[in-house]
Amino acid sequence: MSLLTLSGLSVFRGTRAVVDDVSASVGRGECIGLVGPNGSGKTTLLRAALGLIGAQGMSSLALLGAAERARRVAWMPQAREIAWPVSVETVIALGRLPHLPRGARLRDADRAAVERAITHMGLEAMRGRTATRLSGGEQARVLIARALAQETPLVLADEPIAGLDPAHQIATMELFADLAWGGRSIIVSLHDLGLAARHCTRLLMLDRGRLVADGPPNEVLTAENVAQVFGITAFYRETPQGVVFQPMELTG
């Protein structure tokens, strides 16, 4: 079953296609890394896939009404501002809103989902704190937890690990990989190609709006692709401890 189908999706800014004729399909159990240089169209692609901005072509999610879409996909945008000085737990519980009848209070099942999200993100000690007083990385973890609490089949996250320390970056990527093992799917944009190579089952590589590679990390992070798209050389090795990918030098 496809959780998301994109067909010929394009987004124009003026006459320029910043997302250019992208087609892809996301099944269950995929942890997909969306990679590409600054300005290659990652955020625009995710927003167009969600139907948040106008696009040409088709996204299956954009066709849904807002309520149904919120039960199918959770969205973690790049902007991390938490606007209201409420508790961490309250922010995370907002992830349950799409599942509640209008105006209803949290039910046991909703509270259980909030607890799971708090545990997944290791936020037990912070649950009572005022969210706006947390550090940037802590706020990012709260917003990931809010998206997890939504318990949707698909999560779209725009640079969720940017600004996290190495341990929390690894923990978050491991969590995404685990969710994929459990049958849910994640599309995560990220600049850390090493973590993408290690934890993602599939990578989508964007270059100037075009999807130039789509496949398992070893097929996407070829020397040729990383040279052409990122202008770098890299070390790639499959080791008994997993894949090691390390950007090395600029080409040329």
Ligand SMILES: Nc1ncnc2c1ncn2[C@@H]1O[C@H](COP(=O)(O)OP(=O)(O)OP(=O)(O)O)[C@@H](O)[C@H]1O
């Ligand atoms: N509202 C807008 N108006 C004009 N140009 C835009 C707009 N939004 C995005 N762009 C342009 O579209 C291109 C793609 O931007 P986008 O934010 O999708 O890239 P990205 O791959 O997410 O980049 P980064 O890695 O820097 O976050 C960029 O050149 C950007 O300047």
